[in-house]
Amino acid sequence: MSTPLIKEFNYNVPIEKVWQALTDKxxxxxxxxxxxxxxxxxxxxxxxxxxxxxxxxxxxxxxxxVER
Known part of the structure; x- marks a missing residue:
C-alpha cells in the first residue's frame, strides 16, 4: 500500500497529557x-x-x- 492512513483528532486536555498518550506505554x-x-x-x-x-x-x- 503506498497511500498512508492519516487521522486527526482534537482533545480537550492539556498538551502534556496528549504527549504522554503518544509516548508512554x-x-x-x-x-x-x-x-x-x-x-x-x-x-x-x-x-x-x-x-x-x-x-x-x-x-x-x-x-x-524528535526529543523535546
Missing part, C-alpha cells in the same frame, strides 16, 4: 491500545501487540524520534 494502553505489549521510542523499534483475537494484525515501526 501505559498511557497508550489506557487511551487507545489496550492490546499493546511493548513500545520504545527508538527508531526502528517494532511495536508489539497482542493480536491473537484481532480481526487483523498490526505492524507499526518507529521511523522518527
Amino acid at each position: 501505559d498511557k497508550m494502553k489506557e487511551w487507545y491500545f489496550p492490546q499493546l505489549k511493548q513500545f520504545e521510542p527508538i527508531v526502528g523499534f517494532k511495536f508489539q501487540f497482542d493480536d491473537s483475537s484481532a480481526e487483523y494484525q498490526k505492524e507499526w515501526i518507529v521511523t522518527k524520534v
